Amino acid sequence: MKRDAAPAACCHDDYEWFDETLSWCPACRITNAFWAAIPPSKRGSRRREAERNGPFLPAPPITEPDVLSDAHALIRGQRRSDYGDPETNFGRIAALWSVVLQHEVTPVQVAQCMAQLKLARLIHTPDHHDSWVDAAGYIGLGSHLATTTTTQETAK
Numbered sequence: 001m002k003r004d005a006a007p008a009a010c011c012h013d014d015y016e017w018f019d020e021t022l023s024w025c026p027a028c029r030i031t032n033a034f035w036a037a038i039p040p041s042k043r044g045s046r047r048r049e050a051e052r053n054g055p056f057l058p059a060p061p062i063t064e065p066d067v068l069s070d071a072h073a074l075i076r077g078q079r080r081s082d083y084g085d086p087e088t089n090f091g092r093i094a095a096l097w098s099v100v101l102q103h104e105v106t107p108v109q110v111a112q113c114m115a116q117l118k119l120a121r122l123i124h125t126p127d128h129h130d131s132w133v134d135a136a137g138y139i140g141l142g143s144h145l146a147t148t149t150t151t152q153e154t155a156k
Contacts, residue, residue: 067129071136079137086141087148108149111142 075086083089090107097105118135122128 067132067136070133075137075141108142108146111138111145114138
């Protein structure tokens, strides 16, 4: 955080944030550009309007670096802690799906199907950040599994 940069202000009278990487207030999610466009004489009334009616701006747009870094953090951290290594977990899922579907399913196909599931959900709610993150995670894990499988088969 650079403290020598001019702080950005938002609709909170006493609130300022100093992280110049954010273009929006973490408290109310107002964007710097939107706040700057409000004439100073109108800012107070906008604040009262927001307090009465809830946030008056949508959350900031999701950008690909956020999605990709969030997916990376999940598959390397919490998801690995919750479910174990992807080779074992996706292998178990593939074995169970093989029984239900009555034909062999590979761990790579599990990743492909799970990514497709997330994409299907995004058709209904395209702004759902978690589905984008999960889809990116499944695609990353699928790539890892495909590369690992190909490398192991080549070594045999």
